Amino acid sequence: MSKNKTQKEYKLAADIAIFTVKDEQLHILLVRRAERDDDPFSGMWALPGGFHRMDVDDDIKDTAIRVLKAETGADAPYLEQLYTFSNKGRDPRYYVTSVSYFALMPYTSVSLNAGHGATEAKWVPVRNNTVSRKLAFDHNTIVDMAIERVRSKLQYTAIAGHLLGEEFSRPQLLDVYETILGCKLDKTQFNRSLVRADVLESTGRKEESKGHKRAELFRFKDGADTALFFPRGLVRASSRKEGE
Amino acid sequence: MSKNKTQKEYKLAADIAIFTVKDEQLHILLVRRAERDDDPFSGMWALPGGFHRMDVDDDIKDTAIRVLKAETGADAPYLEQLYTFSNKGRDPRYYVTSVSYFALMPYTSVSLNAGHGATEAKWVPVRNNTVSRKLAFDHNTIVDMAIERVRSKLQYTAIAGHLLGEEFSRPQLLDVYETILGCKLDKTQFNRSLVRADVLESTGRKEESKGHKRAELFRFKDGADTALFFPRGLVRASSRKEGE
Numbered sequence: 001m002s003k004n005k006t007q008k009e010y011k012l013a014a015d016i017a018i019f020t021v022k023d024e025q026l027h028i029l030l031v032r033r034a035e036r037d038d039d040p041f042s043g044m045w046a047l048p049g050g051f052h053r054m055d056v057d058d059d060i061k062d063t064a065i066r067v068l069k070a071e072t073g074a075d076a077p078y079l080e081q082l083y084t085f086s087n088k089g090r091d092p093r094y095y096v097t098s099v100s101y102f103a104l105m106p107y108t109s110v111s112l113n114a115g116h117g118a119t120e121a122k123w124v125p126v127r128n129n130t131v132s133r134k135l136a137f138d139h140n141t142i143v144d145m146a147i148e149r150v151r152s153k154l155q156y157t158a159i160a161g162h163l164l165g166e167e168f169s170r171p172q173l174l175d176v177y178e179t180i181l182g183c184k185l186d187k188t189q190f191n192r193s194l195v196r197a198d199v200l201e202s203t204g205r206k207e208e209s210k211g212h213k214r215a216e217l218f219r220f221k222d223g224a225d226t227a228l229f230f231p232r233g234l235v236r237a238s239s240r241k242e243g244e
Numbered sequence: 245m246s247k248n249k250t251q252k253e254y255k256l257a258a259d260i261a262i263f264t265v266k267d268e269q270l271h272i273l274l275v276r277r278a279e280r281d282d283d284p285f286s287g288m289w290a291l292p293g294g295f296h297r298m299d300v301d302d303d304i305k306d307t308a309i310r311v312l313k314a315e316t317g318a319d320a321p322y323l324e325q326l327y328t329f330s331n332k333g334r335d336p337r338y339y340v341t342s343v344s345y346f347a348l349m350p351y352t353s354v355s356l357n358a359g360h361g362a363t364e365a366k367w368v369p370v371r372n373n374t375v376s377r378k379l380a381f382d383h384n385t386i387v388d389m390a391i392e393r394v395r396s397k398l399q400y401t402a403i404a405g406h407l408l409g410e411e412f413s414r415p416q417l418l419d420v421y422e423t424i425l426g427c428k429l430d431k432t433q434f435n436r437s438l439v440r441a442d443v444l445e446s447t448g449r450k451e452e453s454k455g456h457k458r459a460e461l462f463r464f465k466d467g468a469d470t471a472l473f474f475p476r477g478l479v480r481a482s483s484r485k486e487g488e
Contacts, residue, residue, distance in 0.1 A: 007298055010254045012330065012341055052330075054251055054339060059331030084328040084343050086256065086296075087303030095298060097256055097341060099328050156400075 011094040014063040015049035015139065017082065017102040017146035018072065019126075020110065021163045026126040026150075026180050027107075028143060029071065031118035033136060040092050041136030047143065048118070049098070064101045071121055073111040076103035078162035078225065082146055090138055098137075102146040106165035154180055158199045158229040161220060167203045169215035170194060177231055189233030197229035255338040258307040258345060259293035259383065261326065261390035262316065263370075265407045266351040270370040270394075270424050272387060273315065273354075275362035277380060284336050285380030291387065292362070293342070308345045315365055317355040320347035322406035322469065326390055334382055342381075346390040350409035398424055402443045402473040405464060411447045413459035414438060421475055433477030441473035 018029040035043045048071045050063060057063045061081070068076055079101055086097040107123075114121040124131050129147050134140065154160050160176045161168055174190050194200060200218040207214045262273040279287045292315045294307060301307045305325070312320055323345055330341040351367075358365040368375050373391050378384065398404050404420045405412055418434050438444060444462040451458045 010256055012254055012339075054332070058333075060328070060341070081327060083325060084304070086343060088298070089302075095256075097304070097343075099330060099341075 008095040011096045012052040012060065013049055013096055013098045014060050014067060015047045015098050015100045015142060016064050016068055017047055017143055018068065018105060019102065019150060020105050020107040020123065021176055021179055022107040022123060024179055027123040028126055028131060030122060030124050031114055032120040034117050034119050044136040045133055046136035047139045060099045068103055071113055072105065073113055074105065074109045076105050078104040078159055082149055085138055085142065100142045102149060104159060104162040106163060108165065151180060156228055156230055158197065159225055167217040167219045169207055169217055171215050183234060185231065186233030190231055193230055193232035197227060199224035199227050199229050252339040255340045256296040256304065257293055257340055257342045258304050258311060259291045259342050259386060260308050260312055261291055261346040261387055262312065262349060263346065263394060264349050264351045264354065264367065265420055265423055266367060268423055271367040272370055272375060274366060274368050275358055276364040278361050278363050288380040289377055290380035291383045304343045312347055315357055316349065317357055318349065318353045320349050322348040322403055326393055329382055329386065344386045346393060348403060348406040350407060352409065395424060400472055400474055402441065403469055411461040411463045413451055413461055415459050427478055429475060430477030434475055437474055437476035441471060443468035443471050443473050
């Protein structure tokens with residue numbers, strides 16, 4: 001396949017860290033690679049990914065969207081470029097540049113599907129800001145960076161709401177922040193910071209009955225994904241760093 | 245060059261937005277492309293960049309470092325991956341994936357050099373968060389994103405100090421923040437936030453004489469580039485958004 005010692009064929013791929021929250025825990029979607037003699041990572045777990053196809057993908061984000069749809073049966077409400085991994089050691093066969101993305105999806109919108117040469121797909125819990133299994137390629141590095149990015153973005157954006165679907169209550173959003181950041185937040189301060197950031201609008205509806213108190217449902221305003229939202233009320237030692 | 249309508253050759257490149265501060269203004273390095281009949285952007289100004297070379301570059305960051313050294317004669321004290329631009333419309337000849345970087349350099353360390361097929365290299369001032377001229381490829385988009393990233397990172401890191409060299413005084417750092425953010429900062433609050441963030445250490449030296457008050461010189465502590473630093477004292481309407 002290679003012309004000489006230093007020449008390999010260039011390939012372009014997209015890999016995606018797809019996150020959801022279920023059972024009050026952050027989860028990431030992993031797929032198991034098929035058993036193949038010519039695959040150096042045969043049978044190992046990996047991030048969903050695929051090669052760019054010039055005939056159908058105008059750009060590399062199209063590749064990510066195509067892979068995501070194939071694996072989950074849905075479009076992600078939030079998809080962001082994470083980092084590009086491009087070095088000669090990533091794959092023994094080709095020089096593969098992987099443009100990595102992360103996506104946030106509500107658990108309920110997903111119907112798992114082992115596409116793209118995978119034999120199995122499943123949600124794996126994120127514990128201690130990592131996944132416990134050894135993944136193919138440099139995917140452990142990508143996963144750890146994606147988790148770090150999601151946690152970091154929670155400190156200055158409201159994008160975590162995309163884990164909840166098109167509409168959600170403020171207590172649900174608070175739960176997601178507490179789950180992912182691994183700390184308690186003061187409800188009053190959190191709600192105040194949401195109001196101040198002005199990223200949500202009421203849908204005019206309330207939650208389905210859950211006892212006598214039914215919380216109001218909200219959706220994102222236009223432009224909310226790039227707006228600054230500093231969730232206040234973090235009850236932990238490092239909270240002073242967030243800008244007191 | 246292309247096999248059929250939808251197939252082009254894949255190419256991998258690094259493009260770099262190199263920033264400095266001179267004459268109390270943020271500047272970006274641009275190069276002028278040679279006049280060539282087969283170059284669709286012949287003679288136009290562009291970001292410094294170059295193709296990945298498998299024989300010398302282990303990864304794409306090596307390409308960025310090589311290009312930067314060729315253009316400036318120096319290593320940048322700060323180089324960060326910005327974004328990857330990868331779509332079929334970027335270049336009429338190939339499918340070029342450009343991994344873009346931004347670099348921060350002190351003005352004094354640079355000796356400009358038009359390398360990599362460029363005929364001229366010069367510092368161009370950043371005004372209104374953009375550059376005023378039409379650049380080759382999608383480089384205006386890359387430049388605007390790079391400026392936005394630098395300004396944004398100033399709000400939670402101290403990396404702007406790399407524009408000043410290995411050692412700098414706190415008043416010099418304050419000047420850089422004011423220059424790039426385009427607003428005044430309260431000196432006392434700014435200094436207090438620097439102390440709180442604990443990212444600088446004294447070199448034990450003072451500025452060369454500039455009148456009777458010689459400011460103490462500092463350098464970055466290890467790990468300072470990834471540490472959070474929220475510069476306080478921004479005197480402007482939106483300052484409440486930074487986390488009051």
